[in-house]
Amino acid sequence: xxxxxxxxxxxxxxxxxxxxxxxxxxxxxxxxxxxxxxxxxxxxxxxxxxxxxxxxxxxxxxxxxxxxxxxxxxxxxxxxxxxxxxxxxxxxxxxxxxxxxxxxxxxxxxxxxxxxxxxxxxxxxxxxxxxxxxxxxxxxxxxxxxxxxxxxxxxxxxxxxxxxxxxxxxxxxxxxxxxxxxxxxxxxxxxxxxxxxxxxxxxxxxxxxxxxxxxxxxxxxxxxxxxxxxxxxxxxxxxxxxxxxxxxxxxxxxxxxxxxxxxxxxxxxxxxxxxxxxxxxxxxxxxxxxxxxxxxxxxxxxxxxxxxxxxxxxxxxxxxxxxxxxxxxxxxxxxxxxxxxxxxxxxxxxxxxxxxxxxxxxxxxxxxxxxxxxxxxxxxxxxxxxxxxxxxxxxxxxxxxxxxxxxxxxxxxxxxxxxxxxxxxxxxxxxxxxxxxxxxxxxxxxxxxxxxxxxxxxxxxxxxxxxxxxx
Numbered sequence: 001x002x003x004x005x006x007x008x009x010x011x012x013x014x015x016x017x018x019x020x021x022x023x024x025x026x027x028x029x030x031x032x033x034x035x036x037x038x039x040x041x042x043x044x045x046x047x048x049x050x051x052x053x054x055x056x057x058x059x060x061x062x063x064x065x066x067x068x069x070x071x072x073x074x075x076x077x078x079x080x081x082x083x084x085x086x087x088x089x090x091x092x093x094x095x096x097x098x099x100x101x102x103x104x105x106x107x108x109x110x111x112x113x114x115x116x117x118x119x120x121x122x123x124x125x126x127x128x129x130x131x132x133x134x135x136x137x138x139x140x141x142x143x144x145x146x147x148x149x150x151x152x153x154x155x156x157x158x159x160x161x162x163x164x165x166x167x168x169x170x171x172x173x174x175x176x177x178x179x180x181x182x183x184x185x186x187x188x189x190x191x192x193x194x195x196x197x198x199x200x201x202x203x204x205x206x207x208x209x210x211x212x213x214x215x216x217x218x219x220x221x222x223x224x225x226x227x228x229x230x231x232x233x234x235x236x237x238x239x240x241x242x243x244x245x246x247x248x249x250x251x252x253x254x255x256x257x258x259x260x261x262x263x264x265x266x267x268x269x270x271x272x273x274x275x276x277x278x279x280x281x282x283x284x285x286x287x288x289x290x291x292x293x294x295x296x297x298x299x300x301x302x303x304x305x306x307x308x309x310x311x312x313x314x315x316x317x318x319x320x321x322x323x324x325x326x327x328x329x330x331x332x333x334x335x336x337x338x339x340x341x342x343x344x345x346x347x348x349x350x351x352x353x354x355x356x357x358x359x360x361x362x363x364x365x366x367x368x369x370x371x372x373x374x375x376x377x378x379x380x381x382x383x384x385x386x387x388x389x390x391x392x393x394x395x396x397x398x399x400x401x402x403x404x405x406x407x408x409x410x411x412x413x414x415x416x417x418x419x420x421x422x423x424x425x426x427x428x429x430x431x432x433x434x435x436x437x438x439x440x441x442x443x444x445x446x447x448x449x450x451x452x453x454x455x456x457x458x459x460x461x462x463x464x465x466x467x468x469x470x471x
Contacts, residue, residue, distance in 0.1 A: 012036050012172045013464075016081050016229045017256070019175065023080040026069050030062035030080030030124065037082040037126050040173045044468035047149045049158075049167040051087045051097050053127040058082065061124045078236060079122030084174040086162050087128040088135050089220065090209040091115050098211045099131040099161070101144050102331075102338040112209025113244075114178060114220050114237045121236045126174055129164030135180055135213050136324060136343050137161055138188050138403035143340035147394050150193060151465035152431050156391040159189030159406065165223050166193035170432075170465045176224040176233050182213040183320050184410035186221035187436065190422035191386030192406075194432025194463060196451065197223040198230050201441045202417040203248030205234075206241035214323035215246065217316075217414045225461055227423060227451035231255035234444065250442055258445035263453040264298035266446070267379045272303045274310070278408040279388035283433045286426035287385050290435050290454065294383075297453050301383070306375050312368045312412035319361045319415075321350030342399040365415050372416040376440050381450060385409050386422050386434030413438055421447045424460040432460070 011019070011033055022028035038055055065080040085091065088098040090108035097105055111119065119125070130148045132140050140148040140163025148163035150156040151171040158167040162179025166189025169177055179186035181199045190197035199221050207218050222233035235255045241247040270291050276284045291301045325347045331338055332347050339347065353361075375382060387406045413420040418438055425435045439447045455461050 016232045024075050030065040034058050034062040034082050044171045047167050048146050049164040050127045051130050058124050058126045076122030081123050082126045082174050083123045083176045084127050084129050084168050085178045086131050088211040099133040113206040113241050117237050132161035133340050133343050135161040137399050138406045139399050141399045150391045156393050157397050159192040161185040163189050169195040179221045179223050181219050181221045182217045184407045187422040188406050191434030192391040194424040195225050196227050196230050196423050198421045200444050201419045205237050206244045206247050208244040214320040227455050231448045255445050255448050259449050259452040261449040263294050263450045266299040268299050268301045268381045268383050269304040269379045271384045279385045282428040286433050287435050290425040315361045315364045316411045316415045318353050322353040322358050325350030369416045382438040384436045386436050390428050390431035419444045423451045
């Protein structure tokens, strides 16, 4: 695969664990780290990755971390680490747009549980991130606030709906981010921007305090450049929330410690045939090269078939849009003009799905989930392409058609309710491409261990986008 030129942005290039250790030993200042992130945000303003930048608050929090380190106080596992959140996740006292001016820019009075846990672990919030309108759409071509641009080429989309999350990480504006993923909204920008993202098993991470798209399928997702950083964040945010009806009371683990398991002995099914139908040759080649790398690391990889991709893709779209249409039913009926053209088109499609059709779709969901679990019965992971193409040009991207194009191998894993992770595996014509690892329910640790082992053997995740253009 064609590699991009490496670009370094110290002190933001270290892993979260390395950085946290240096902050604790006072070899690195949290203020210095946050100032570096804020400098990257300012330099990359044209990328349109942020909706809100919390400069003064972030620096004040960083000073508190440095003072605590100076006193020798115990520090949390994310102390001093600059993070950013998608702008549909509540943070007390911070405006939240959800990618639309029609929400009225409310200022939440409480934190979403995910941010509460990150904050208590010492993380520093540098800002809220740009996104598709109402988190509906796979390109972040937002008609209200403009497109979020890909750091590898600002004339290209960054994916969506968590486009700002992917762009900010690729441009070294934060060391970690939270996105949301209803049918691929974190994994698409991860693939197109060359970063890592984990969509956990349904119910693993609390969704409370985020604006829904479709209750059955929504998930808040940790995103970072490294799989080990995703593991650091997931160890903090995973866990049961009795106030979230979608949350499941299933034990979590120390996902960082679990990285040591590596890929040795893992049984992996490589999905080919129909799964490569909408994938350009360089992306398919990168997937096979990744499979070869995992084999060298001790995994057993075999090509397998998993029929039903196209129907699972269609059913996912119908169920997601039906639930989204219900959430927006009053706006759709009374003020449809508040939506961008692509969003209102999707919502009207969802509103047209009948109750019997929705019931049929749920039965198809059960059948697809059974098929996926059968494929995983004697395998630890499935290996599948991320987006079938690198990031398209904004000028050539119709949001409706391009979202469908980008989700051909991505959306259906929400139907099976299994964990899935996107990891960068190469470049084509200077643009990142990714793969997905799919695992058994609640086997996030296995996905992270395999992804980390792969990243220890490759350097795609260490590549950084070039300096952003002047604003």
